[in-house]
Amino acid sequence: MTGRRTTLSTTLALALAVATAGCASSEPAASSPESSSSAAEPDLAAFGIAGLSGAEAVDTLEAVPVAERSTDLMASVQSTALELTTPDGETSLPLPEDLFYLSVAPYVEQTHPCGFHSLTTCRGELGGEDIDVEVVDEATGETILDETRTAADNGFVGLWLPRDIEATLTVALDGKTSTTSVSTDDDAETCLTTMQLT
Incomplete structure (x- = not known):
């Protein structure tokens, strides 16, 4: 009976961690500057990202259909690194020094709070929709991005943007639009779920 109770407690703790990770927090994940991984190195091959760079792993995991996403992997996009946690351990993959990953989930009716994007648990309303995206550098007026992206x-629509800029982001779908300012410095959040299309 004690063994069952311990297993149940462990399962509930893991479920709580999954439910509260990434989308529910605006605090960055704690990581050690001295080391990019824990003592136990997780096996990333099972998740299709072994040997990939941080940017490649982000793009790969973001593209996985929701029904195929593993519950054994937590993947949190911080401003400068991708933090990965599996039952075997934890590791961190650095993201490009000159690029910032912003994952945007425009919505019409329903959204959720989000600070740092979880590639495995965050859910937006408009999966598979073709969304017009425009990003303009506020300092120079340069249009960085102006194209249609499929969520x-x-x-979520994942955007790799130049690091250390302030920009105006506009998204549009079916005649509805939303505009906001975004930052891509090292303290910026990587998940944006407040853009309501009206």
Whole structure:
């Protein structure tokens, strides 16, 4: 009976961690500057990202259909690194020094709070929709991005933007639009779920 209770407690703790990770927090994940991984190195091959760079792993995991996303992997996009946690351990993959990953989930009716994007648990409303995206550098007026992007199955559009800029982001779908200012410095959040299309 004690063994069952311990297993149940462990399962509930893991479920709570999954439910509160990434989308529910605006605090960055704690990581050690001295080391990019824990003593136990997780096996990333099972998740299709072994040997990939941080940017490649982000793009790969963002594209996985929701039904195929593993519950054994937590993947949190911080401003400068991708933090990965599996039952085997934890590791961190650095992201490009000159690029910042912002994952945007525009919505019409329903959204959720989000600070640092979880590639495995965050869900948006508009999965598979073709969304017009424009990004303009506020300092120079330069248009950095102006194209139609298809939201991933999880409802997010992933944007690799120049680091250390302030920009105006506009998204549009079916005649509805939303505009906001975004930052891409090292203290910026990587998940944006407040853009309501009206």
